[in-house]
Amino acid sequence: MNDNLKGACFMMGSMATFTCNDAVIKYVAQGMPTFQMVFLRGVGATLLLVVLARFTGVLRAPVPRDDWKWVIGRALAEVASFFPFILALTHMPLANVTAILQALPLAITAAGALFLGERVGWRRWTAITVGFVGVLMIVRPGGADFDRWSLVALAAVVMISLRELLTRRLSRDVPSLKVAIFTAVGVTILGLAITVPSGWAPVSAGQGGLIAAASVFILGGYLFSIMAMRVGEVAAVTPFRYTALIWGLLLGWAVFGDWPKPLTLIGAALVVSTGIYTLLREGRRAPVPRPNAPR
Structure with a gap:
């Protein structure tokens, strides 16, 4: 297996x-308060990440002062x-939420052009526009099937x-695993902050077994x-993130009995x-090296 094929397998995983x-x-x-479950899953995921970071030596790696912000x-x-x-996930069919999230590569490309000055030609702007039309077909604002939680998913x-x-903006000296730990800690604190006043x-x-499984799944996703x-190369590997839609359709149908409408x-x-x-x-553009590319 070459590097791109390995990267594709990792992305699909x-x-x-x-x-x-x-x-x-x-x-x-x-059957459980949502953010209580988020807190418990976060505790499990954080512990697993810390153990892995300690095992690999990443836990001792310092974060450069300029990168803390x-x-x-x-x-x-x-x-x-x-x-x-x-919120959107708990109020919408799984496949619908997953479909809306597939707009991320388009949104990130547009944001990079608007806020980071990255070059985006007319062909890619056209693709972004067509992709936005696709998002409108999923959300269907103003229609009889409009679900306000779709707008919440778009906010995400x-x-x-x-x-x-x-x-x-992260430099090469910031280990990805350590960034994942901070991510897990932040989400865990969110779950705790909302759970405490609500009981x-x-x-x-x-339920405990399923939460433990979710902790393992989220760790696998990060890794x-x-x-x-x-x-792998970014342009070769990233398209395989769209396999999430296949999983969203299958799990939504098998677990919840949901199947999206044709539109x-x-x-x-x-x-x-x-x-x-x-x-x-x-992928056809010549790569432009970035000194701050994260590890």
């Missing part, structure tokens, strides 16, 4: 584990994106795009995504196809 984590969260939230800013952006995401897309812009519900053995971006599927196909086109266009 990342999307599978992230989507399985989302399915577990949605399922457990039906970006690390903290990224963690805050993660919390700000997770809050609307978890905006905040995740901000998170990615902050990620690009604690008893946790059954079955596979990091390995994917370190092994939602057509909109998702538009978003995915324009996103892949954008990434292929990116």
Whole structure:
């Protein structure tokens, strides 16, 4: 297997584990306060990340002074994106939320052009526009099937795009695993802050087992995504993030009995196809080295 094929496998593994984590969260939230479950999953995921970081020696690696503001800013952006995401996830079909999130590569490309001065030609701007039309077909604002939680999912897309812009500011000296720890800690604190005033519900053995599984899934998602971006070329590996939509459709149907309407599927196909086109266009450009590329 060459590096790009390995990276593609890691990316597909990342999307599978992230989507399985989302399915577990949605399922457990039906019988437990959502943010209590987020807190418990966060504790498990943080402990696993810390153990792994200690085992690999990353835990002792210092964060450069100039990077602290970006690390903290990224963690805050993660919390700000997770809050609307978890609300949308618990109120919408899994496949619909996953489909809206597929607009991320388009949103990040547009944000990079608007705020970081990255070059985006008319072909990619056209693809971004068509992808936005696809998002409107999924959300259907003003229609009879309009779901206001779709707008909450779009808010999550905006905040995740901000998170990615902050990620690009990190220097090479910041280990990705350590950034993942700060991310997990931030989300765990969010869960605790909302759980404390609302009260604690008893946790059954079955719920505890599912939360433990979610902790393992989220850890796998973090690790596979990091390995994917370190092994393969970005333009070759990133299109495989769209396999999350397949997992979202299958798990949504198998676990919750949901299947999107035809217009939602057509909109998702538009978003995915324009996103892949954008990434292929990116791959044809000569790479521009960035001194602050994160590890």
